Amino acid sequence: GQSLEQPSEVTAVEGAIVQINCTYQTSGFYGLSWYQQHDGGAPTFLSYNGLDGLEETGRFSSFLSRSDSYGYLLLQELQMKDSASYFCAVIKAAGNKLTFGGGTRVLVKP
Amino acid sequence: EAGVAQSPRYKIIEKRQSVAFWCNPISGHATLYWYQQILGQGPKLLIQFQNNGVVDDSQLPKDRFSAERLKGVDSTLKIQPAKLEDSAVYLCASSIQSGGLGGELFFGEGSRLTVL
DSSP states (O other), X not given: XXXXXXXXXXXXETTOOEEEEEEEEOSSEEEEEEXXXXXXXXXXXXXXXXXXXXXXXXXXXXXXXXXXXXXXXXXXXXXXXXXXXXXXXXXXTTTTOEEEOOOEEEEEEO | OOOOEEEOSEEEEOTXXXXXXXXXXXXXXXXXXXXXXXXXXXXXXXXXXXXXXXXXXXXXXXXXXXXXXXXXXXXXXXXXXXXXXXXXXXXXXEESSTTOBTTBOEEOOOEEEEEO
């Protein structure tokens, strides 16, 4: 089987930095994606890591360590609009199937 | 570019009734997915199509759920008969290729089902 673990909730203030960790156990790992979902909205793609290292996209960065089966999403210069749920998703080589974690709810306070 | 279209947005039915959801993916996207998202949880893959063939339906409760993608474009997901635990948002997503190009799937707004 496979599993993904991420914290259920994180609270931070505007302007702060938040790191959301994701650990996974799966066979045939191919890559790790991150998605953002506002309440009542659709999940939207944020970033993808296929290789070890850091990927930076504006205020958001994502990191992957294949040897540690671990990744994280870094949210910098937090804004109120960043209050949402964030999901890591493992992509398996077989069929390129995406499996989502349970999500981390980020609450940004003024 | 038009996004993934889903309908209906909301549906309320009683248990043991049937319901169908429709999805129109982004034009040119070969892969289509149906996910079930229960409140407070991550999306769970029900079925994945590559064109009009099924790639993965291992988590689809086949005694009550069915899905088809005729002509490799639109798709419908049906539940018959519905149970209380089927209350969830049903998300349709599409991608250029399986797994998405660089892991990117495009999701529709979802169909929220309430079973009473």
